[in-house]
Amino acid sequence: MIxxxxxTLEYQTSGGxxxxxxxxxxxxxxxxxxxxxxxxxGGKLTAKVSAIINGSPQSAGPNTAYLMGFAxxxxxxxxxxxxxxxxxxxxxxxxxxxxxxxxxxxxRRTLYGHTGLWPNESYDGGSHIGLMQMPTTKAYAWDWIVxxxxxxxxxxxxxxxxxxxxxxxxxxxxxLRVLTGTERENMALVLYGPYASHNLSKQYYAPxxxxxxxxxxxxxxxxxxxxxxxxxxxxxxIQ
Amino acid sequence: MTRTAKLALAVMLFxxxxxxxxxxxxxxxxxxxxxxNVSTRTWSISQIGGFVTEVxxxxxxxxxxxxxxxxxxxxxxLELVASTxxxxxxxxxxxxxxxKNTSAFSVQRITVQNLESLAHVLADxxxxxxxxxxxxxxxxxxxxxxxxxxxxxxxYTWTGALYEERTAAFAPWYAANVLHGLQQALAAxxxxxxxxxxxxxxxxxxxxxxxxxxxxxxxxxxxxxxxxSNDPNLRIWAAFALxxxxxxxxxxxxxxxxxxxxxxxASYATSARDKNAQEHCDRVSITIQSGGPQHxxxxxxxxxxxxxxxxxxRGNASLAPKSVTFGATGIEQSLISCNHTIKGISCLxxxxxxxxxxxxxxxxxxxxxxxxxxxxxxxxxxxGISPARISE
Numbered sequence: 279m280i281x282x283x284x285x286t287l288e289y290q291t292s293g294g295x296x297x298x299x300x301x302x303x304x305x306x307x308x309x310x311x312x313x314x315x316x317x318x319x320g321g322k323l324t325a326k327v328s329a330i331i332n333g334s335p336q337s338a339g340p341n342t343a344y345l346m347g348f349a350x351x352x353x354x355x356x357x358x359x360x361x362x363x364x365x366x367x368x369x370x371x372x373x374x375x376x377x378x379x380x381x382x383x384x385x386r387r388t389l390y391g392h393t394g395l396w397p398n399e400s401y402d403g404g405s406h407i408g409l410m411q412m413p414t415t416k417a418y419a420w421d422w423i424v425x426x427x428x429x430x431x432x433x434x435x436x437x438x439x440x441x442x443x444x445x446x447x448x449x450x451x452x453x454l455r456v457l458t459g460t461e462r463e464n465m466a467l468v469l470y471g472p473y474a475s476h477n478l479s480k481q482y483y484a485p486x487x488x489x490x491x492x493x494x495x496x497x498x499x500x501x502x503x504x505x506x507x508x509x510x511x512x513x514x515x516i517q
Numbered sequence: 518m519t520r521t522a523k524l525a526l527a528v529m530l531f532x533x534x535x536x537x538x539x540x541x542x543x544x545x546x547x548x549x550x551x552x553x554n555v556s557t558r559t560w561s562i563s564q565i566g567g568f569v570t571e572v573x574x575x576x577x578x579x580x581x582x583x584x585x586x587x588x589x590x591x592x593x594x595l596e597l598v599a600s601t602x603x604x605x606x607x608x609x610x611x612x613x614x615x616x617k618n619t620s621a622f623s624v625q626r627i628t629v630q631n632l633e634s635l636a637h638v639l640a641d642x643x644x645x646x647x648x649x650x651x652x653x654x655x656x657x658x659x660x661x662x663x664x665x666x667x668x669x670x671x672x673y674t675w676t677g678a679l680y681e682e683r684t685a686a687f688a689p690w691y692a693a694n695v696l697h698g699l700q701q702a703l704a705a706x707x708x709x710x711x712x713x714x715x716x717x718x719x720x721x722x723x724x725x726x727x728x729x730x731x732x733x734x735x736x737x738x739x740x741x742x743x744x745x746s747n748d749p750n751l752r753i754w755a756a757f758a759l760x761x762x763x764x765x766x767x768x769x770x771x772x773x774x775x776x777x778x779x780x781x782x783a784s785y786a787t788s789a790r791d792k793n794a795q796e797h798c799d800r801v802s803i804t805i806q807s808g809g810p811q812h813x814x815x816x817x818x819x820x821x822x823x824x825x826x827x828x829x830x831r832g833n834a835s836l837a838p839k840s841v842t843f844g845a846t847g848i849e850q851s852l853i854s855c856n857h858t859i860k861g862i863s864c865l866x867x868x869x870x871x872x873x874x875x876x877x878x879x880x881x882x883x884x885x886x887x888x889x890x891x892x893x894x895x896x897x898x899x900x901g902i903s904p905a906r907i908s909e
Contacts, residue, residue: 378662385663400662405607405631411662413607432605442576450869463750469577472659475611476575477626479846479872487850499791500848504658507788511781513849 281306281329284432285314287323287345289353289419292389293403296414318421321347321395322390347384347395348421353410355381356517358423366438371410371430371514374470374514378411381438383422385476421449433470440465451493461495464509471512473505480503482509523675542568547595547617549588556586556595569599569613572622573767573877579698582609583635587612590675598639598650600632602849609633612652613711614680616878618908621879623899630655630668642690647675649687654726657757658785664750665717667757669724670695677895679879683729684728691729699725716751720758726760732846734764741770750778753785760789794891803894806863812898814868814880821853821865826881827893830857833888840885842873847893849882873900 286346290297292443298321306312316323326339359371375381384395397419410429431464440462448454457465462501464482468474475481476487481504484498499506541564545555563626566581573579578787584599596616612627629652632638642649650673652817657667672687673680703718720743723736736758751866752774758772805812807823814822819876829835830884838855842848842864852872856863864882873880880898885891 313604379663381665398663402631403666411606435605439577446576450872464779470604470606472604472608472610472631473538474602474608476573476577476579476603476844477610478874478875479844479849482571484848498746498848499788500795501846503788503791503795507784508659510784514780 279308279329279331281327283312284326287316287319287321288325289416291399291404291419292387292408293396293399293400293405295404296407296416296419298416314322316345319416319499320347320420322392326393342394343394344390344394347397347420349395352381352517355383355422355426358426359430363433363436363455364426364448365461367513367516370467370512371426371433372461373512373514373516374429374433374467375426376517377512378406379409381409381427381517383409420499432468436466437462439469443478443481447481447485454493454495455483457495464513467509467512468502468505470514471505471508473502473508475502475505480505482506483494524768539564541571543572543617543622544598549595553835553850554595555597557880560584564728565597565599568602569597569601569615569624572615572876573613573624575603577603579603579610580605580607582607582633582819585635585639587639587648589639589648589650591648598635598896600635602817604632612638614649614650614878618899621899621901622876623897624876625878625897626678627652627673629653630666642672642687643674649674650680654759656720658788659756660750660785662755664711666715667720667724667754669721671728679895681895682886685730688730690723696722696729706765708721716746716754720754723758724761726856734762734767737764738761740767744770744774749777749779749782752779752823754766754781756782756786756789757792760793761796763793768793797890798883798893799886800866801882801884801894803896805896808899812880812896814869814871814873814898814900815904816868816873816875816900818868820868820878821852822868822871823859823865824864824896825860826855826862826864826882826884827894828862828892829887830862833886835887836862836892837885838862842884845873845877847883873898874898875900876903 286301288299304312304314323343323345323429324340327339334511356372359375360368363371379398383397385398387396389396407414407419408425409422410425412425412429444457480502483495483496484501485493487494488494497506520561537779540556547555549894562581565584566579570579580602581867582600586595586597589596596614599613601611601613603608609632610629612629614625615622634892638651639648651670652671654671656669672684676684703722706718719739723739726735727733737852740755740758745753746752756771756774758769775783777783777847804825806825808814816907841851841855841864851866851870853867878897879895880893
């Protein structure tokens with residue numbers, strides 16, 4: 279007897295972000311087994327079964343299961359984040375993860391009427407998700423390695439962007455020194471966060487004149503106070 | 518094949534082999550009466566992203582959340598309104614208003630809270646033929662992804678040279694369309710009983726009340742109660758509500774949060790205090806006098822930018838000359854000198870130190886008066902770096 283299985287895996291955040299519904303069909307024969315595995319993906323799984331028994335079509339289901347997230351040990355997260363970034367502050371991404379998600383790829387909540395460890399979504403219905411609060415996609419929701427690796431790549435791009443902005447400011451302000459690696463990371467933290475700006479006057483540091491009339495860098499609490507505090511908070515949360 | 522036909526074919530093949538430059542909005546008329554104007558074309562999000570990246574001279578690509586072309590001022594000229602993200606993570610926290618001038622584009626930026634859709638953003642609230650811009654703005658800062666941010670609805674209106682926030686001028690509309698909904702939201706959360714949700718709804722209603730012409734210290738009691746909450750996030754919300762209220766009593770309570778035992782709360786309270794210092798300034802009229810009627814600023818020119826500040830030349834309300842800063846945000850130390858003239862107080866600034874960038878459409882001046890009060894003024898500019906394009 280041939281038994282046909284239709285499995286549908288679906289997920290979306292509480293606000294309908296990152297929605298997917300993927301159906302696949304498999305068959306089994308008699309009491310045989312046809313294993314179907316799901317890797318780094320989850321959601322509500324609905325299975326429907328049909329077969330022709332003694333010439334008569336029969337069906338069963340739908341039966342529902344939930345493929346949920348899991349608790350990732352903090353030490354495992356730290357190890358991944360440190361290996362993903364080779365900048366001046368080796369543990370800097372741990373501060374971002376703590377700031378953005380309190381180190382949680384998954385968080386306890388109720389979705390589809392089922393309470394469990396669902397992807398850790400932002401308060402606004404899930405525009406951002408996971409450890410590094412990346413824009414919601416299936417991969418960023420369920421694969422914490424992809425979430426952290428792509429965030430690390432993005433942050434490295436922000437360090438390069440910070441360097442360009444630093445150069446532009448130095449060009450306009452004769453005598454201004456080059457930033458240290460740590461200071462450039464502070465610039466990059468603002469550019470990674472929600473207070474990022476193209477405006478050169480809204481970076482972590484701004485040029486000001488000292489008592490001798492020389493240009494020096496100052497923390498830009500006037501031009502971007504929230505951005506500065508975001509970056510400082512990340513540093514305070516480094517693990 | 519005749520010689521002429523061969524030549525024509527060769528020309529066609531040559532032209533066909535040239536790289537095709539993608540069309541951008543700058544290739545089309547920005548006048549609404551023109552039947553081929555830029556708004557009649559279909560543009561993708563990525564095309565508009567490329568366009569705004571180019572006109573703002575951004576060194577990182579801007580991502581667009583939503584956009585539309587509209588005749589904001591009812592004068593036949595189209596503007597592009599686009600919400601944009603700089604972070605690369607989809608925080609659409611800047612609204613860009615791009616308009617085409619005779620020689621280039623100029624862009625005004627308005628800070629908003631994650632504006633993914635422009636639905637309901639434009640409306641002619643006072644029936645003057647010019648569209649107001651109605652946008653969500655953050656009241657409290659981003660703490661982490663899962664923690665809500667309080668926001669309020671700000672109304673920007675055209676003031677002759679640029680869009681400026683004038684929410685209080687639309688109090689009747691605000692009461693009917695914003696306050697009512699916030700009151701209902703607060704009532705609903707009170708029934709739910711979640712203290713965080715109630716606090717959020719309350720401070721949003723309080724801010725909306727203040728912004729729309731209500732009592733300047735509306736919500737003071739609520740903010741003071743949050744300031745002694747056991748929840749550090751609520752104390753941070755209190756800090757920003759108190760800074761926004763800005764009265765001496767509110768700032769006194771905020772001062773207690775500067776010494777909060779939780780370093781994160783203390784840090785955010787400091788940020789709130791800094792924000793208060795920037796935002797609670799008296800508005801002053803400024804006029805950029807150099808660069809002709811479009812206030813052209815040439816970043817590579819040695820000629821100073823001339824700005825006249827409409828303040829008395831003597832007395833407590835006069836300008837403390839050395840306090841004047843001017844540029845992209847108004848914090849830039851670009852001052853050369855200020856002098857008293859027949860027209861008022863005239864200040865000269867070095868263009869290269871203003872932080873202005875090609876495409877910027879607004880410049881800001883900040884200063885202190887002799888009595889210690891801070892003032893802020895804005896005017897439209899058009900910024901360039903090429904002597905050939907931007908005359909002096």
